Amino acid sequence: MTALATEGEIASALQPLYVTLASNDIDAIFTLHLAATRAVGRPDLIKAESRDFFERILAGSGRAIGVVRDDALIAYGILQLDLPLSEDARPLLGLKRADRLAKLAGASVLPSAWGSGLHGALIDRRIVEARNLGIPHLYSTAAPGNTRSWGNLITAGFSIRGIIEKYGGHLRYLLYRDLSAGAPGEGNGMWCAAADIARQRLLIAGGFAGTGWRRRADGGRDIYYREQA
Numbered sequence: 001m002t003a004l005a006t007e008g009e010i011a012s013a014l015q016p017l018y019v020t021l022a023s024n025d026i027d028a029i030f031t032l033h034l035a036a037t038r039a040v041g042r043p044d045l046i047k048a049e050s051r052d053f054f055e056r057i058l059a060g061s062g063r064a065i066g067v068v069r070d071d072a073l074i075a076y077g078i079l080q081l082d083l084p085l086s087e088d089a090r091p092l093l094g095l096k097r098a099d100r101l102a103k104l105a106g107a108s109v110l111p112s113a114w115g116s117g118l119h120g121a122l123i124d125r126r127i128v129e130a131r132n133l134g135i136p137h138l139y140s141t142a143a144p145g146n147t148r149s150w151g152n153l154i155t156a157g158f159s160i161r162g163i164i165e166k167y168g169g170h171l172r173y174l175l176y177r178d179l180s181a182g183a184p185g186e187g188n189g190m191w192c193a194a195a196d197i198a199r200q201r202l203l204i205a206g207g208f209a210g211t212g213w214r215r216r217a218d219g220g221r222d223i224y225y226r227e228q229a
């Protein structure tokens with residue numbers, strides 16, 4: 001008879017294995033990107049990346065963190081360090097040219113692993129990576145219709161600072177986190193339906209930022225807009 005595994009052994013066997021991906025992982029990353037985006041089936045909600053984009057990240061213009069299960073890549077998250085002019089959000093965020101900014105530039109989870117919290121875990125890992133690299137400013141974009149994407153970013157401390165058009169005219173939330181800032185203050189706030197883009201634009205123009213979210217009974221979501229100090 002074999003000895004039963006201890007609780008610690010079971011916990012470590014269930015822990016996902018996080019790895020830094022390298023150039024020889026390009027096929028696995030690109031295949032996963034295609035599988036996850038096809039499973040969603042909404043090209044207006046997710047930017048289709050080229051193989052070339054991932055090659056440049058793996059060659060050093062960013063970092064790619066992966067999750068491996070049974071020797072297969074089941075999730076990845078990209079941290080883009082070198083930002084071309086089109087991705088340099090410093091002017092939109094009111095940052096100076098000297099401010100170091102990186103972008104959380106996409107993540108995919110194998111559909112069979114959806115709902116396990118891997119996306120949130122990969123956001124946290126990329127925040128740690130940025131801190132280790134001494135980069136205090138992080139941003140990302142997410143389609144208002146990609147609720148999982150922006151919901152997990154807000155849960156990780158990002159806030160909606162703008163609503164912009166990107167990637168050929170598609171609406172995107174501009175989400176930002178200042179890693180040097182403490183917990184948000186107690187400014188006035190209010191809930192707003194996530195579907196009400198016009199009202200959110202007014203709130204942002206009035207100095208509010210989207211800092212929280214909740215599910216509604218009808219299946220929709222609300223976003224909490226808090227006045228910024």
Ligand SMILES: CC(C)(COP(=O)(O)OP(=O)(O)OC[C@H]1O[C@@H](n2cnc3c(N)ncnc32)[C@H](O)[C@@H]1OP(=O)(O)O)[C@@H](O)C(=O)NCCC(=O)NCCS
Nearest residue numbers: 036037040046106107108109114115116117118119148149
């Ligand atoms: C967005 C994405 C990264 C989220 O990854 P994840 O690790 O599954 O995230 P979570 O664990 O937080 O789960 C998110 C949702 O998946 C749902 N889910 C779980 N299993 C599911 C399944 N089999 N089918 C459909 N949805 C499922 C969860 O219930 C949760 O939905 P809810 O927020 O309505 O409750 C993933 O869906 C994905 O790869 N999408 C395609 C690429 C993409 O949109 N990337 C983000 C923008 S670049």
